[in-house]
Amino acid sequence: MSNVLEEIQKDLYSGKLDGVKKGVKKALQEGLPAQEVLAKGLLAGMDKVGKDFKAGDLFIPEVLMCAKAMHAGLDILKPLLVGLGTALLGKIVIGTVAGDLHDIGKNLVRMMLEGAGFEIIDLGVSVSPEKFVEAVKANGAKLMGMSALLTTTMPSMKLTIEGLKKAGIRENVKILVGGAPVTASFAESIGADAYAPDAASAVDVARELIM
Amino acid sequence: MAMKKRSTERMWIKVLSKAEIEEIHKKSLDVLERTGIEVGTDRGLKALRKAGAKVNPKTKRVKIPKKMVMRCLKTVPKKFTLAARNPEKDCPLVRGGRPYSRNGGGADYTLDLETGRFRPMMLADVRSYFKLMDGLDGIDFIAPVFGHDMPSVGRDIVMLREAFAHTDKHIHLRAFSGRTLETMFKMAEIVVGGKEALKKRPVVSLLEAPISPLKFLDVIVDALWLCGEYGIPLDVCVMPSSGSTGPVTMAGNVLLFNTEFLAGVVISQLAHPGAPLQYAPRPMIMDLRTGFSLAGSIEAGMMAVAGAQMAHYYDIPVSLHGPWTDSMSHDGQSTFERTYLTLLAALAGANALVGAGMIQESLVISHEQLVIDDEIHRTVLRALEGFEVNEERFGLNAIDRVGPGGNFLADEHTLKFLRGERYFPHLLYRNSREAWEASGSKDFEERAKERAKSILKEHQPNRLPEDIGKALDALVSSALRDLANKP
Numbered sequence: 001m002s003n004v005l006e007e008i009q010k011d012l013y014s015g016k017l018d019g020v021k022k023g024v025k026k027a028l029q030e031g032l033p034a035q036e037v038l039a040k041g042l043l044a045g046m047d048k049v050g051k052d053f054k055a056g057d058l059f060i061p062e063v064l065m066c067a068k069a070m071h072a073g074l075d076i077l078k079p080l081l082v083g084l085g086t087a088l089l090g091k092i093v094i095g096t097v098a099g100d101l102h103d104i105g106k107n108l109v110r111m112m113l114e115g116a117g118f119e120i121i122d123l124g125v126s127v128s129p130e131k132f133v134e135a136v137k138a139n140g141a142k143l144m145g146m147s148a149l150l151t152t153t154m155p156s157m158k159l160t161i162e163g164l165k166k167a168g169i170r171e172n173v174k175i176l177v178g179g180a181p182v183t184a185s186f187a188e189s190i191g192a193d194a195y196a197p198d199a200a201s202a203v204d205v206a207r208e209l210i211m
Numbered sequence: 212m213a214m215k216k217r218s219t220e221r222m223w224i225k226v227l228s229k230a231e232i233e234e235i236h237k238k239s240l241d242v243l244e245r246t247g248i249e250v251g252t253d254r255g256l257k258a259l260r261k262a263g264a265k266v267n268p269k270t271k272r273v274k275i276p277k278k279m280v281m282r283c284l285k286t287v288p289k290k291f292t293l294a295a296r297n298p299e300k301d302c303p304l305v306r307g308g309r310p311y312s313r314n315g316g317g318a319d320y321t322l323d324l325e326t327g328r329f330r331p332m333m334l335a336d337v338r339s340y341f342k343l344m345d346g347l348d349g350i351d352f353i354a355p356v357f358g359h360d361m362p363s364v365g366r367d368i369v370m371l372r373e374a375f376a377h378t379d380k381h382i383h384l385r386a387f388s389g390r391t392l393e394t395m396f397k398m399a400e401i402v403v404g405g406k407e408a409l410k411k412r413p414v415v416s417l418l419e420a421p422i423s424p425l426k427f428l429d430v431i432v433d434a435l436w437l438c439g440e441y442g443i444p445l446d447v448c449v450m451p452s453s454g455s456t457g458p459v460t461m462a463g464n465v466l467l468f469n470t471e472f473l474a475g476v477v478i479s480q481l482a483h484p485g486a487p488l489q490y491a492p493r494p495m496i497m498d499l500r501t502g503f504s505l506a507g508s509i510e511a512g513m514m515a516v517a518g519a520q521m522a523h524y525y526d527i528p529v530s531l532h533g534p535w536t537d538s539m540s541h542d543g544q545s546t547f548e549r550t551y552l553t554l555l556a557a558l559a560g561a562n563a564l565v566g567a568g569m570i571q572e573s574l575v576i577s578h579e580q581l582v583i584d585d586e587i588h589r590t591v592l593r594a595l596e597g598f599e600v601n602e603e604r605f606g607l608n609a610i611d612r613v614g615p616g617g618n619f620l621a622d623e624h625t626l627k628f629l630r631g632e633r634y635f636p637h638l639l640y641r642n643s644r645e646a647w648e649a650s651g652s653k654d655f656e657e658r659a660k661e662r663a664k665s666i667l668k669e670h671q672p673n674r675l676p677e678d679i680g681k682a683l684d685a686l687v688s689s690a691l692r693d694l695a696n697k698p
Contacts, residue, residue: 059499061454101422101430104455108502151319152387155363181319181574199502 004030005041008073012045015065017072024073034080042070042077043117050116054200060108067115089116090210092143093135095123097156102149105179108199109145116203118143129156129163136164136173143209145202146192148179157182158190174209178202218307219595223523223560226516232524235462235517239470240277247274248421248474251428255478262481280473283480289526291444291487293352294412296402297379297673302351304489304528304562309595311562312533312588314344315569316354316418317385318576322540324663329539329575334358337370340568341377343578343663346670349585349592350567352381356576364698365691367391371398371415372687376680379673383446384417389433392417394690396441401682402675410442417443418491421471423451432478439483446491446530446563447475452504453514454497461510465517468492472521489563491530492518506535506572507548512555519559531556533564533591534584539571541580541656550587557591564588578663579656586638593634604628637662 004027011019020042027037049066052058058066092113096106103125110120121139123131136144144164148154157177164170174193177186187195194209196202227235249271250256256273260266265274290305302311321332324339337358344350355370362369367387374382375398386392399415400406419434421427438445449468451457457464472490479486494514495504505511515531522529533556534549549566556564567584568576598604609624619625638658640647647653653661675683 053500056500060502061459061499101428104452104497104504105502108455151357152363152366180572 002027002030002032004032005037005044008037008041009045009048012042012066012069012073013048015062015069017069020069020073021076024076028076028080034077038074038077038081042073046070046115046117050203060112060199063115064111067111070115089118089207090143091119091121091139091141092145092206093121093123093132093139093141094145094147095127095132095135096125096147096149097153097160098126098128099156100148100150100153101125103147105149105199106145106147109147109178109202112199112203113206116207118206129160132160133163133167133169136169137167142173143176143206144173145176145178145206147177148182151181154179154181154186157192161191176202176205176209215599216309217597219309219557219560220307222558222595222597223519224516224555224558225520226513227520232520235466235469235521236524238466239473240280242466242470243275243280243474243477244277245274246425247272248425248427248471249273250432250478251426252432255427255429255432258481259478275474275477279481280477283477283484284473284525286480286484287476287525287527288485288487290528292412293381293383293416293444294403294414295352295379295381296375296414296675298412300351300380302381302563306523306526306528306562307560308562309592310533310557310564311351312349312564312567312584313352313354313383314340314350314356314581314584315535315566315573315576316383317357317573318569319357319359320571320575322570322575322577322579324578324660327540331359332356332576333360334373337361337373338377339667340576340578340581341374342670342672343581343666344568345378345380345672346666347581347585349588350380350581352383353378354383354565355385362691365391365694368394368398368687368690371395372683375402375675375683377672382415384415386417386419386434389430389437390694391690392434392437394686396437396443398683398686399443401686402679406441413441413443413487415443416445418446418448420448420450421475423449423456423471424467425471425474427474427478431475435475435479435486436482439479439486442487444487444489445479446489447472447479448491448493449475450493450495452495452497453510454499455502455504456497459499461514461517464494465492465514465521468494468514468518469521489528489530490518490522490525491563493532494518503537504572505537506532507537507552509551511535512552515552515556515561516559519556519561523560528562529560530563530565531559531561532566533557533561533588534566534569534580535572536570537572539575541570541577541583541659545570545580546583546587546655549584553587553591554594557595564591578667579659582659582662582666583638583655586636590634590636598632 008023146157176194177192178196184195194205196205250273259273293302319332400409419431449471451467453464457467494511496508496510497504519529533553536545536548538545568581606624
């Protein structure tokens, strides 16, 4: 492994934004293809971050710092990757369901997914079934995530899934649900594709769904 | 021989110094002036601008001047009573008075009493819980729990109808809309006999919360106004989750929730000076390894004590968690977490202790946990009473009578004071191993289960008079019809 890629990984792990930017520029100057810098520098660095986070050695705020550094490097690579098709993992539409105004969980999941390389279309809070459907259509998203904190708003999850069916696009998108009162059996009962109990596993589940 | 009642203030514990309390107050005013709050409704923005706050209608940001906060603080009542259908069960919330406890509100999952299985609550469970809470002396007022087979729209109204039927204790509410809230107030009016009667004796109260940090959406603005109009006590529930919706530092998190409370005071008192409010911080930390906002933590305990100190500084009643836990059942972790949280809150001078029966944060309630929490509350109440130190209790003559090597068992002093001095627990095992084995080797949780079953079997709630019940039924039916026809 080239030195510069190792340096990028190290700086990313330490959340050193400027270091990552410098490293990415240096790698490109040395003639490394953008795709390789992304895969072996940035994403490989985030993988290590993810492993240590799961092991309890890194905390969420630190992971978010690393993700920030990664995105700073990614911004330099993006124009070079456009022609080749993005190597990002995919688009995901997320939001808190209709009637629910709580978003810290959804925001945490968004930040973790961004760190993992997903492109997020965040619809915010109290998102109607129609808005979810519209966003999936407009963005061609392959993944959709719904969050709820209040048990009274959970029925909206089922309504949204039905909305996707009516629009004829249920088959085009994988649906992931979560939130404090949401359970795996509830997810199954409404026809969602997956459930995740916390932000970290949401990333793993999203990765599996996109494959 | 019963002991004299004394103010609990003599026992209050502190985590903040006087200077730190004043600093937090000052900095809260700074935050309100500098950063301000976001107010979601145009009506709210208008009212605040009219009163002199700086309002940006585009960003909905409101900056509140210090003088406005100080003016509004002056009109908040220093005490109020949570009235009960049965006046003997009234809960006066007053500085230095004993704390009153209630169950955790909003749960809609349960652990089955027979199988221990985690499952959704149904109406039958709701009734069972209301009956149990009515029958437990250590639970002073009741908060709602909901069944999955209750109507999705109007479940708060249906819940209140059930609560009135199963208990004559004060009922604390959760409302899912301004419309249903007003219906619930009208139901309470029927029970006490009119709007003025309800103001004098509020048999219901409410809890509402801004979204931390600093967002006051229409739900809470409307609640603050409606409660003010009807004279219904409102818990201003401020609950930033330290590390995510609040600063990770405890000082910062306390500063934030204190700021949010003051904003609630302003919104309330501008519209209804003198409206009864309770300071209700629910300090939480977010576990930054997992993203879970935690119910139990020693940090939450410390922040709760700080919250009580701020409330005392403002001379406003304060509601804190007693029982709360992240455990999945009424197990050792649960007992451990809720015991220290309850003790800290009670010794800090809380007026209301909330959370009985609740496990897995705010999702689940269990009968066994309610019975255990009843025990914890009554034990803590006994601690707050302290013990009397005077000539009689010293028993100098008894010591002299008994003399060296004697014993006090049959002495008249012992006979006189033995019942008044002690607390008699229901759930604690205090005998020999042989006796324990002979009676089935039952552990703490099992004994709690037995006590729950026995109360459910034998307790007879004080029924609602028939005419009131009928009037409530009529109101509930028409309200539900209305909600269905005009959503």
